[in-house]
Amino acid sequence: MQMKKTITDRVSWVGKVDWELTTFHGEEYSTWRGSSYNSYLVRDEKTALIDTVWLPFAEEFVSNLKQTVDLNTIDYIIVNHAEIDHSGALPLLMKEIPDKPIYCTKNGIKSLQGHYHQDWNFVPVKTGDTIQLGSTSLVFVEAPMLHWPDSMFTYMTGENILFSNDAFGQHYATELLYNDLVDQCELFAEAIKYYANILTPFSSLVTKKINEVLDLGLPVDMICPSHGVIWRKDPLQIVQKYLAWADSYQENQITIVYDTMWNATRRMAEAIAEGIQESDGSATIKLMNAGKEDKNDIITEVFRSKAILVGSPTINRRYLSSIGAFFEIIRGLRFSGKKAAAFGSYGWSGESVKLMAEDLAEAGFELVDEGCRVMWKPDGDALDACRDFGRRFGQAL
Ligand SMILES: Cc1cc2nc3c(=O)[nH]c(=O)nc-3n(C[C@H](O)[C@H](O)[C@H](O)COP(=O)(O)O)c2cc1C
Ligand SMILES: [Fe+2]
Ligand SMILES: [Fe+2]
Incomplete structure (x- = not known):
């Protein structure tokens, strides 16, 4: 059983590593090295859950989460992106805690309703909106079309963590969790494949959004995407790669x-x-x-x-x-x-x-x-x- 993994005193990983996955998006994307669906539990005076996992792992996810936290003490559910690989466990979770607020973009509400047809307690958020958790807070940054209209990032002050969802992710199963612990050739092969096959059409938006976030001058100690490893060693290296990949990338x-x-x-x-x-x-x-x-x-x-x-x-x-x-x-x-x-x-x-x-x-x-x-x-x-x-x-x- 996949138990939680501690990232910092306040942040843990509560996702699912899917070693068996060989294709994603139906049969459109090969995943030779599996994948992971990263969900994060953030605990300060208030508790927030950021994203869930893919539908086949819903039961396992909710039952593990119950062993980590009393579900009733979760104050906020954050949906950075409503695609099924991140929201698939939401219906089961909401059966347990039906009144908890779901924070997502306006388009996120549309996508979630379009998939699950439920009238949950949605709270629409815009860039700059903030939830105070205690000494830390969550700040939302809309990232429309990176890669769906509903996509957003969540930034955690105090811990200086960017929860970037699909951006900076890789379909890469590992038990090691962090970028510096895994084989670098494998990691970058999966990261560039992800960019090439999924993000290429949005390259001009990638450049704009990255520069917008960099201009905020926020300290970034870690980037926690929704697939693959967490970038903790030199986290901006993947941001620099994205800037290069977005700029009509080519090698000789x-x-x-x-x-x-x-x-x-x-x-x-x-x-x-x-x-x-x-x-x-x-x-x-x-x-x-x-x-x-x-x-x-x-x-x-x-x-x-x-x-x-x-x-x-x-x-x-x-x-x-x-x-x-x-x-x-x-x-x-x-x-x-x-x-x-x-x-x-x-x-x-x-x-x-x-x-x-x-x-x-x-x-x-x-x-x-x-x-x-x-x-x-x-x-x-x-x-x-x-x-x-x-x-x-x-x-x-
Ligand atoms: C089922 C089939 C249909 C073909 N249709 C055409 C055609 O419409 N026009 C044409 O110029 N050649 C056609 N050819 C001939 C091939 O283009 C030719 O055999 C070519 O050299 C095959 O190249 P390849 O060895 O790279 O497959 C057809 C061949 C096959 C087997
Ligand atoms: Fe996605
Ligand atoms: Fe995803």
């Missing part, structure tokens, strides 16, 4: 995303990579078969890239379905400042390259070449043409 990387039926397009991809390597020798080049690789891992690599190439043969006058799914995702994420081109094999009509180029442009990529097309399986000359195309692409960056 080129990712070639392709799919293939009979390996013609794969051979093209490999020859193109050779050409790029000749003209842009220092760039990291990665080939990813969209039909085989995890879609979120592909998106993370695209996020890190300065340019991408997308390849598919023509099938039924279109492109392959894994490439269609890839375009659906990147259209929504709206990356900025990245270059691109398309390539592919065909047998007779050969529409795929033109269609992919159009989709890349629509997704906000800058096309630097009209693309490369090969009929059937590439022979030596065709592979030379692919290498040429790769060299041209590398030079155009």
